[in-house]
Every structure is written in C-alpha cells, then in structure tokens.
Amino acid sequence: MEVKTFQGGAHIPHFKSYTEDKPITRLSPPKEVIVPLLQHMGAPCEPLVKEGDKVEIGQKIGDSEETFSAPVHASISGTVKEVGKRTVPTGGEDDCIVIEADDGPQEFEMKQIRDPQNIDLEEYRKCVREGGLTGMGGAALPTHVQVKYNEQVDTLLLNGAECEPFLTCDHRIMVEKAEELVRGAELMMNSIGAKRTLFGIEVNKPDAIEAVNELIKDRDDMEVVSLAVKYPQGFKSHLIKAATGRDVPRGARSAELGCIVRNVGTTVASYEACVYGKPLIERVVTVSGPKVTKPGNYIVRIGSPISHILKECGVEELENHKVVIGGPMTGLAQPHLEVPVVKSSTGVIVLPPDMTREWMEYTDCVRCDKCVEHCPMMLYPNQISIYAEAGLHEKAEEWDLMDCIECGICSYVCPAARPIVHWVQRAKPEIQKLQRSRK
Amino acid sequence: MVSDTQKLIISPSPHLKAKDTVGSAMRDVFIALLPVVAVAIYFYHVYAAFLIGVCLVTAVLTELLFRKLSGKKPTLHDWSALLTGLFVALLFTATTPWWKAAIATFIAVGIAKELMGGLGWNRFNPALFGRVAMILLAPIFAFVDDWFAPLATYMGSVDVATQATPLAMLNAGMEMPPLGQLFAAFPGGALSEVSPLALLIGAAYLFYRKHITWHIPAAMIVTVAVLTLIAGENPLYHLFTGGMMIGAFFMATDWVTSPFTDRGKLLFGACIGILVVIFRVGLSPTEGVAFSILIMNAFVPLIDKAMKRPSFSEPRKQTQAS
Numbered sequence: 001m002e003v004k005t006f007q008g009g010a011h012i013p014h015f016k017s018y019t020e021d022k023p024i025t026r027l028s029p030p031k032e033v034i035v036p037l038l039q040h041m042g043a044p045c046e047p048l049v050k051e052g053d054k055v056e057i058g059q060k061i062g063d064s065e066e067t068f069s070a071p072v073h074a075s076i077s078g079t080v081k082e083v084g085k086r087t088v089p090t091g092g093e094d095d096c097i098v099i100e101a102d103d104g105p106q107e108f109e110m111k112q113i114r115d116p117q118n119i120d121l122e123e124y125r126k127c128v129r130e131g132g133l134t135g136m137g138g139a140a141l142p143t144h145v146q147v148k149y150n151e152q153v154d155t156l157l158l159n160g161a162e163c164e165p166f167l168t169c170d171h172r173i174m175v176e177k178a179e180e181l182v183r184g185a186e187l188m189m190n191s192i193g194a195k196r197t198l199f200g201i202e203v204n205k206p207d208a209i210e211a212v213n214e215l216i217k218d219r220d221d222m223e224v225v226s227l228a229v230k231y232p233q234g235f236k237s238h239l240i241k242a243a244t245g246r247d248v249p250r251g252a253r254s255a256e257l258g259c260i261v262r263n264v265g266t267t268v269a270s271y272e273a274c275v276y277g278k279p280l281i282e283r284v285v286t287v288s289g290p291k292v293t294k295p296g297n298y299i300v301r302i303g304s305p306i307s308h309i310l311k312e313c314g315v316e317e318l319e320n321h322k323v324v325i326g327g328p329m330t331g332l333a334q335p336h337l338e339v340p341v342v343k344s345s346t347g348v349i350v351l352p353p354d355m356t357r358e359w360m361e362y363t364d365c366v367r368c369d370k371c372v373e374h375c376p377m378m379l380y381p382n383q384i385s386i387y388a389e390a391g392l393h394e395k396a397e398e399w400d401l402m403d404c405i406e407c408g409i410c411s412y413v414c415p416a417a418r419p420i421v422h423w424v425q426r427a428k429p430e431i432q433k434l435q436r437s438r439k
Numbered sequence: 440m441v442s443d444t445q446k447l448i449i450s451p452s453p454h455l456k457a458k459d460t461v462g463s464a465m466r467d468v469f470i471a472l473l474p475v476v477a478v479a480i481y482f483y484h485v486y487a488a489f490l491i492g493v494c495l496v497t498a499v500l501t502e503l504l505f506r507k508l509s510g511k512k513p514t515l516h517d518w519s520a521l522l523t524g525l526f527v528a529l530l531f532t533a534t535t536p537w538w539k540a541a542i543a544t545f546i547a548v549g550i551a552k553e554l555m556g557g558l559g560w561n562r563f564n565p566a567l568f569g570r571v572a573m574i575l576l577a578p579i580f581a582f583v584d585d586w587f588a589p590l591a592t593y594m595g596s597v598d599v600a601t602q603a604t605p606l607a608m609l610n611a612g613m614e615m616p617p618l619g620q621l622f623a624a625f626p627g628g629a630l631s632e633v634s635p636l637a638l639l640i641g642a643a644y645l646f647y648r649k650h651i652t653w654h655i656p657a658a659m660i661v662t663v664a665v666l667t668l669i670a671g672e673n674p675l676y677h678l679f680t681g682g683m684m685i686g687a688f689f690m691a692t693d694w695v696t697s698p699f700t701d702r703g704k705l706l707f708g709a710c711i712g713i714l715v716v717i718f719r720v721g722l723s724p725t726e727g728v729a730f731s732i733l734i735m736n737a738f739v740p741l742i743d744k745a746m747k748r749p750s751f752s753e754p755r756k757q758t759q760a761s
C-alpha cells in the first residue's frame with residue numbers, strides 16, 4: 001500500500017484510543033439550546049423568530065440575503081426564550097437564539113423526499129443552502145458557495161485524515177456511515193462535474209479505509225488515498241499536496257487547484273439534506289479526555305451547551321482543567337460551560353492540568369530550530385515569533401507570517417513554550433491593515 | 440489565566456505541549472558530557488575535579504550577579520549557566536591556574552551571554568568566547584599571574600599533565616601514539632581532549648534525544664577529513680586530536696549560535712571545517728577549532744538570510760510562467 005504525505009509536520013501523540021472504537025450514539029436532547037446566528041465564515045443570519053415564538057425541530061430560525069452565509073435551524077422543538085448575546089465557542093459574545101424545549105417531537109423524521117439519481121446542480125445547491133450546510137471539519141465555509149460547475153475542477157477530495165489528537169468523529173462516520181458517505185460523494189461529484197473522488201484517510205484508521213474500499217472497489221472513478229499519520233495532514237493545503245501532488249500557492253482558487261475538498265461529515269450531512277430534507281441540526285462530536293468517564297462519539301444537537309454534554313458523559317471535577325471545543329491543537333479553550341457546540345465543533349475535549357499548561361511561562365527563543373524543522377508551511381516560526389511579539393509587523397511579514405496556517409506545531413514543539421500561534425493571530429489583522437494601506 | 444466561575448484554564452491554542460523544555464535539553468547536554476568528565480578525572484584526579492568545580496561555582500555566581508544587576512529573574516533552572524561553566528572547564532588543561540578558568544567563566548556567562556541579552560540572544564558560543572578571550576588577553580594577565588601565585592593550590596603532582604599534547608606532537612612531526620589509544624583515551628591537552636570515544640558516547644545520547652542533528656558534525660568532519668587527506672596527512676589524527684570532537688558535536692551544534700535550516704547547518708559545518716584546516720596546516724594549531732567556530736558564529740545571521748527556504752505557499756516559478 002502506498003502511503004502519501006507532505007514535508008515537515010510532526011508526530012503528535014494522538015490519544016484516539018479513548019473513543020476510536022466507540023460507536024456513534026445519540027445524546028439525549030438538552031432542555032435548552034443556544035443557536036448562534038453566525039456559525040460560519042461570512043455574513044451572520046438575521047433572526048426569523050422572536051421571543052415567545054413556538055418553533056419546531058428543523059424549522060429555519062435565521063437566514064441572510066448574503067451569498068456568503070448559511071441559514072440556521074431549530075435543533076429542538078420548543079419556545080424561543082431569548083434572542084440575544086451569549087458566549088460562542090469562537091470566543092467573545094455574539095447574537096444567539098435560545099430555545100427552551102417543550103414536549104413536542106424531539107426527533108427529526110427521516111423520510112425520503114428526493115431521489116438522489118435525479119438531483120441536478122441547481123437543486124443540489126439549493127438543498128445544501130437551505131439545509132444550512134457549512135464545513136464541519138474546522139474551516140466553516142458555507143458549503144453551497146463551492147457547489148458550482150467548473151471545468152477545471154476534476155477532483156473531489158474527501159477529507160478523512162482527522163489528524164487532530166483525540167478526535168474520532170470522522171473516523172466513526174467513515175466506518176458506520178460509509179454508504180451514505182459514498183453516495184454523498186457521488187452526488188457531489190456528479191453535480192459539480194468532477195471526474196473522480198479521492199478519499200484521503202490516515203492509515204491509523206484501517207477499518208475506515210476498509211469500509212470505504214469495500215464499497216468502491218468496483219468503481220474506477222473513486223479511490224482511497226492512504227495518508228501517513230502526521231499532523232497537520234488534514235489541513236486543506238497539505239491534504240491536496242499529499243493526495244494529488246499539486247502545489248497549493250497562496251490565494252489559489254479551487255479552479256486553479258483543480259480540486260474541491262470536503263469533510264466527510266459535511267458530505268454525509270449534505271446527502272441527508274438533499275435526500276431527506278434534513279437540515280444541519282445535529283452532528284457527531286467526540287467527547288474525550290483521560291478523566292471523562294463515558295468518552296465517545298455522540299450525536300449532539302447544534303446549540304447544546306457543553307454543560308449538558310459533559311454531564312451526560314460523566315464529567316464532574318473540572319477545577320483547573322481546560323475544556324476545549326474542537327481538537328487540542330487548534331480548538332479554543334472555553335471560559336465556562338454555558339457555551340454551545342456549533343456546526344463546526346468536532347469535539348469537546350477535557351484536558352486535566354497535567355496534560356496542558358498555561359502559556360505565561362515562556363522564555364526567549366533559544367534558536368533550537370525545532371519549530372523550523374517541523375513547520376509544515378516551511379516558515380521560520382522562531383523569527384516570526386520574535387518579530388510578532390515585539391510588534392515589528394513588517395519584519396514578521398517578510399518572514400511570511402501571513403502564510404501561517406495556525407496549526408500549532410511550532411508552539412507544541414517549542415522548548416521555550418513560546419505562544420507563537422497567539423502572536424501570529426494577533427499580528428495578522430495588523431499586517432492586513434499594512435497591506436491594504438500599500439495598495 | 441483562570442476563568443473565575445468554574446476555574447477553567449483558558450489560554451491560546453495549541454493546548455498540548457511536547458515534554459522538552461529548555462532546562463531539560465540543557466540538562467541532557469550536561470549529562471552527555473559526563474563520560475568525558477569521568478575520563479578527565481581518571482587521568483587528572485583532583486586537578487580536573489577542582490577546575491570543573493571552580494568553573495561551575497563561578498558560572499552560577501556570575502549569572503546571579505548579572506541577573507541581580509539587570510533586575511531580571513535568575514534562570515538557573517534552565518541549566519545554561521552550569522552548562523557553560525562545565526564547557527569552559529573542559530576547554531582548559533588540568534593544570535591551568537584556577538583563577539584563569541574562573542575569569543574565563545565570568546566572561547563567558549557574564550559578558551558573552553548575559554550582557555548580550557541572555558540565553559537566545561548571544562551571537563557567540565559563550566564558552567568558546569570565554570576561552571578565546573583568555574588567549575587574547577594573555578599578555579595582560581601575564582603579570583596578574585604573580586599576584587595570584589600565592590593563591591596557587593598544590594594538589595600533588597600529575598606527570599601526565601606536563602606531557603606534550605597529541606596535537607602539538609602531530610604538528611611537530613613527532614612519533615604519534617597508536618590511533619586506537621588516541622581514540623579511546625589518551626592524556627594531553629584540554630580536559631575535553633582526553634577521549635574522543637567518551638565524547639562520541641555523549642553525542643550519541645544527544646542524537647538519541649534529538650537535541651542535535653547530524654548536519655553540522657558531518658559537514659565539519661567530512662570537510663576536515665577530505666582537506667587533510669589532500670594535504671597529504673592522515674585525517675584520523677586530525678579528527679582525534681585537539682578540540683575537533685568537542686567542537687563538532689558540542690560546540691558548533693550549540694542551538695543558539697548555529698543556523699536554522701539543514702542546508703544552513705551543512706554550509707556552516709563545512710566552513711568551520713575549512714577554517715580548522717587552514718588554522719592547523721597554515722597557522723598556529725592551538726585552539727584552531729575554537730577560533731573557527733567563533734568566526735563562523737558571526738556569519739550565522741547572514742547564512743540564515745541567504746538560505747531562507749521558500750514558504751509552502753510560495754508560487755513555483757514554472758507555474759507562474761505557464
């Protein structure tokens with residue numbers, strides 16, 4: 001078996017054994033959901049409901065006229081308790097619709113409303129838009145934006161790398177929902193006119209590779225690409241490079257790259273949106289960590305507060321722990337437990353004090369070059385960090401700070417514990433300002 | 440930062456961290472030097488132990504003093520002061536007057552490290568800087584010798600210490616000791632020169648712990664070997680004598696004062712190799728390795744700039760043309 005990969009990157013302990021064998025199960029719906037009006041990159045939705053309104057599960061409760069946006073839906077039946085500011089997992093407060101459950105039906109009824117054989121591009125795009133589909137792997141772009149015909153796009157690349165430690169939701173989806181996944185891929189491939197589909201899967205998921213292979217073994221337009229287990233294999237740029245061998249220059253559009261990348265969860269959800277008319281109201285979330293009594297891969301309603309999820313999974317003691325939404329390399333540590341999971345939340349990870357550490361205790365760079373050796377973007381994180389820390393943005397830009405994908409490897413390997421990603425995130429808007437002022 | 444309500448820790452990503460710290464890495468280098476320390480003490484007994492002790496104590500005191508003066512927190516826990524002290528001691532011969540070694544350590548830790556901004560900002564390898572400073576300052580210190588003479592401690596006689604160093608023998612065209620013996624353990628010269636084998640054992644540990652890469656030592660050794668071969672000499676004698684081994688594996692590979700990238704490291708090592716051969720074949724052989732490394736230290740920023748690799752998202756030339 002040929003195993004493909006990219007240059008740089010690092011082997012990070014992956015802690016997947018807590019949940020990789022745990023079948024996907026449903027978590028009971030919470031009494032209250034907090035649905036943010038902005039869960040994607042782009043324009044926020046306008047609320048379609050107001051306080052006191054009755055809503056049904058699956059009902060659209062927020063939408064926008066903007067192209068770069070995706071509607072949001074009620075993930076439980078109940079009454080709108082509030083439309084207002086709540087803490088969101090991306091940090092800070094934002095507009096949310098809070099729904100209190102009533103005794104109406106709390107499960108979405110799955111009945112087939114379309115024949116997957118007869119869905120054309122236009123209809124497909126409408127379905128994923130109306131279903132509120134966004135990227136579910138990390139970068140939460142509205143899915144419908146990329147649904148269009150482009151002659152140069154010959155490849156649909158499905159991202160099943162799941163390189164972040166702890167996370168296993170995509171892994172379980174590939175194993176348990178391989179059929180929906182392959183059908184969803186077929187639907188997407190045919191509607192955008194791509195010629196082939198590649199499933200990029202890291203080799204630490206042999207059961208997923210086998211499940212998908214079993215279904216596509218007689219097809220010559222689909223293929224599994226086995227990828228080396230290396231972080232950040234699942235980042236779009238590195239997945240494309242590894243799976244297709246194509247370069248990914250900065251700012252390149254899908255047409256120039258000749259391929260479109262889709263997360264496996266998004267692919268299954270798009271299929272369900274088209275065929276069953278099921279909007280994105282729930283997703284598989286990996287709940288894990290060494291102190292979690294019932295770790296697993298759970299179907300969780302969008303908007304469920306993490307307090308509900310952690311209670312169901314038997315987490316009690318949290319003092320000095322870190323609760324991260326997403327993976328531990330790129331996810332965000334949450335300030336309290338009344339934060340909801342959203343469409344792009346891949347995991348809720350509870351890190352005990354001995355696994356993580358506070359970032360204040362960093363020292364000067366000792367030029368050990370470990371970050372340079374491992375940076376998957378071939379940057380110089382050490383130089384970038386020195387200039388970004390000092391606010392010397394022009395210098396930082398010269399050392400290609402803007403190309404940083406914030407994968408976190410540099411801070412992970414740094415013996416001086418320098419919070420490089422933090423400085424990069426702080427410097428990016430400043431450099432953007434500089435770049436604009438030059439034009 | 441601890442959030443007030445539920446006492447959750449919040450900090451920027453990534454939330455995982457590899458175990459290595461600056462302190463643990465420096466400690467590993469310290470450990471890697473223990474074999475050669477053992478051989479040195481075996482040959483020079485209390486002379487070696489005393490010299491090392493003086494340097495370690497001076498290093499710690501110097502760091503405390505400079506940190507106090509600059510109002511910064513002491514960073515003894517990062518082991519770098521102790522390590523510099525040990526390195527300085529290993530660069531001297533066993534019978535060096537203790538005050539000379541102490542001044543060298545003071546210069547290394549105080550001036551070459553702390554005054555340059557602390558660990559990470561020093562451009563020159565502190566230990567080599569201290570050692571070479573003492574060579575250059577020798578005329579000044581000649582008369583100081585007399586002041587300190589009453590302080591000289593007599594610790595019994597060591598006959599091996601007065602014998603010509605293998606490197607001097609090599610240069611004088613004298614009959615050389617058998618190579619195997621030279622490699623395993625042979626007294627003469629600085630403490631670190633007694634046993635290439637012991638240094639290699641230490642270096643193997645550093646490779647195993649991934650603190651150094653092969654690029655600098657390999658480039659340096661291959662360059663010296665090839666050039667001395669061309670000059671018609673036996674390269675093995677050059678590799679196993681003088682500061683070559685400690686230079687290649689422990690000094691030139693110093694994190695702070697070597698280039699970033701593998702290509703930069705190869706170039707850096709090769710240039711040091713060339714300088715070493717020039718020093719040894721053309722000029723005076725003493726401390727040629729130390730001078731060569733320090734000279735190349737000065738070029739590191741230049742090498743880093745010149746060898747900057749393109750970013751992953753840098754458009755390739757061919758695709759631009761098409």
Ligand code: SF4
Nearest residue numbers: 375404406407408410
């Ligand atoms: S500089 Fe950016 S791309 Fe490179 S390792 Fe650090 S976070 Fe990743």
Ligand code: SF4
Nearest residue numbers: 365366368369371414
């Ligand atoms: S890993 Fe940290 S200490 Fe090492 S070169 Fe990079 S920033 Fe500097």
